[in-house]
Amino acid sequence: MGLWVLAAAAGMTLPDAHAEKLATYVVEPTPVADEIVADATIESTRQTSIAAQISGRITGLYVKAGDRVNAGQRLLAVDQRAADQQLAAVRAQAAAARAELDVARRELERTQYLFDKQYVSQAALDRAKARYQSASSMAQARLADAGAAAVGPTLHNIAAPYAGTIASVDVELGSMAMPGMPLITLFDPGALRAVATVPQARAAALRPDLPVRIELPDVSGAQHWQTATSVTILPVADSLSASVQVRLSLPASAGVVARPGMYARAHFLVGAPRPRLMVPLAAVVRRTEVTAVYVVASNGSATLRQVRLGETRADRVEVLAGLSTGERIALDPLAATNKR
CATH class of the missing domain: 1.10.287 (Helix Hairpins)
Structure with a gap:
């Protein structure tokens, strides 16, 4: 490990055998806007706790948590x-x-x-x-x-008031229902929103007129990123956390992968784009206190060079120092290491 760090600091050049086969990325300035990143939680704007209107034993239970139901579909019987x-x-x-x-x-x-x-x-x-x-x-x-x-029949045969997904079933077959007692929780997956918490000191910089991207860290593929269809900044602040809540409506298609209670991150644009050197996160090598990339020279040789990083945006990260415009870096550090 010590020899590796010394080699990195000295800018040692790796043998260039097969280096020409490395996939590379040309470092060029990319217009990137400043943004505020805030933690958020997914909520449903249409969620209903269905309660009993009469007392009686549960004689029929026709759904379970996670089931999709239609409006008017029978859920349980008393x-x-x-x-x-x-x-x-x-x-x-x-x-x-x-x-x-x-x-x-x-x-x-x-x-x-x-x-x-x-x-x-x-x-x-x-x-x-x-x-x-x-x-x-x-x-x-x-x-x-x-x-x-x-x-x-409407009292002892309880049906879904609208089409949605069963969030929870709070009773079991044979248990006793009492008036006002919650039985089933239902939500509409097509009516979701992300509620972000923004520090009060930065709330004044928010621009509701600019697009807000919502990141779903636990979702892969094209739906990892969503764009808010509306932005509502609540006019009151939380005195305990010194923060402001922002409600971000999600498109109906987000309900396929998002669920109430899911963690998310909201990315608010707060300024005009400015050029930055952005490189793929996959190209970055992290070893103890060293952060570096493999720079590929014109002759195909790969050199490990230490860099200083800035903000991370999706699958890219800003390079503040260590690289210049026009340089090529290896996209696969492991392949560069294995081809010494």
Whole structure:
């Protein structure tokens, strides 16, 4: 290792056997704009936690996490008997409320007649009116409950409100569901966004009018990079982290590879492009404290030269010192090493 470092520092020239076969890259200035890189998290703008409306045992579970479902597709079923019992109870309450309203109406009519004959006081008439109004409100509420409960199949057969992907199933077959209890979480993969956290000190430099690229580090291929379809800079800052959140809408096609909760990086352009010497990351050799590239001379010989690097952009990195315009470097350092 010590001999390797000394050789690198001395700029030792490797034997040029087969060096002409090395794939090379010509170093040329490339216009590259300044940018702010911020960590981000993928979120769904359309995510729903489906809860139970009635109590009962789960008698059918037709989906699992990760399944794609259509709008109206049946997700799970709650015991029909529980739904029937609840419907009967609600209808009984509605019938009692109607009876109470009928009694209050007749009492009001009688009190109004007696008041007109000056047999009762104004206070008695006011009490009769108040009782009638209370009974009327109660009856309306009970009738509304009965109307909702009458759609029994929608209560015990729960369906997807829209097409999407099942994020989680929070119950098991045979478990007990209670009103308001979360059962299934559903999200729309076509409505995703990246929420980036930008330091407050740099937020003023953001340019929403310029394209924002979103990097998905865990995704390979053409979809590794996405371009935001809209940019929203939230007007408030987090006092604890001294940062500002930026919401970046993703194209619908990103839902094929991106998922809520996934880590991402947002690249914000903040200035006009300026020429820089950019080289492929694959051409860089890193050994202990030495960072170098193999420079290929016109005669085919390869020389290891130490360089100083700057910012990394996608699969390229800026060279601040050690290379000049027009020089050629080996794209495969291992091949250059093996062909000494």
